[in-house]
Amino acid sequence: MQRHILNRLLQLIPILLAITFLSFAMMRIAGSDAVEQKMENTGSSVSQEVVDAAREELGLDKPFLTQYFVWLGNLLRGDMGTSYISGKEVFSTFVSKLPATLLLTVTSIGLTIVISIPLGILAAVKQNRFVDYLIRVASFLGNSMPNFFVALLLMYFFAIRLEWFPVIANGVSLQSVAMPSFTLAIAMSAKYLRQVRATVLDELSKDYVAGAKARGVKFSVTLFRSVLKASLVTIITLLTLSIGSLLGGTAIVESIFLWDGVGKMAVDAISMRDYPIIQAYVMWMAIIYVLVNLITDLSYRFLDPRIRLGGVEQ
Secondary structure (H helix, E strand, O other): OHHHHHHHHHHHHHHHHHHHHHHHHHHHOOOOOHHHHHHHHHOOOOOHHHHHHHHHHHOOOOOHHHHHHHHHHHHHOOOOOEOOOOOOEHHHHHHHHHHHHHHHHHHHHHHHHHHHHHHHHHHHHOOOOHHHHHHHHHHHHHHHOOHHHHHHHHHHHHHHHOOOOOOOOOOOOHHHHHHHHHHHHHHHHHHHHHHHHHHHHHHHOOHHHHHHHHOOOOHHHHHHHHHHHHHHHHHHHHHHHHHHHHHOOOHHHHHHOOOOOHHHHHHHHHHHOOHHHHHHHHHHHHHHHHHHHHHHHHHHHHHOOOOOHHHOOO
16 A cells, blocks of 8 residues: 555656646746736836846746746745735745635535435435436536526525625635535536436445345345445545545636635736746646545545455555
């Protein structure tokens, strides 16, 4: 096990380097830089000498590879740089946005679990009955509506008409996070409950379920002690991948509700060509997804004894 974990961690190094290089390259070929964007936002005309001096101060006048290796060297020393726009340290800016993203992630995942798993199990148990059809129709509608449309509906009914929640977030609080969380949970639950239903149906069709029924074992006992346990691999995989995407921030939802998280920070940085902030976000996303996949892979061993990495214990 330890050997496998070490090998997987070593494999992360070239992957992360490749991701940082590609993202760095794509930003440089975007057609504009932070200096031009900043000068345009001031609304005043400046001389080319001022622009060149600003670019030289930020190191943007150097060749691409020089810029990349300077940034990478600073990163390896723990220095993520300084924001081109605000002048603040990237690390402190990034850390200040994490509490909002973590709260949004936890509440969204919690709501998704509460909604999708019970409804998915119920739909499987009541296969081809009215309840099953109703849940599948609701799932289809949830999958069909984009996040921004769901966000606008919730905002209209619960913030404007009923006035239960603020229209836009007014700080990191449970009241402010309610509508962004429900927006994300509705979309994720609509997708995951169908997969939970399919997984449970597959387990219910296996011989051990029929054998338990023939021996007089209660269906509820078989369902909760055997069927759900066997379905955990699929369910855990879905949830862990959702955690990865939510920790990265959901830019559209955060921007609609003005939720001051990592996703909104990245959108603002992209619009302003704030390269250090964008690079920090890319690194965060890459690390999160790689680690989530590693944790999911390792969890299979504990959830299902039939699964062995490489076919043998390591």
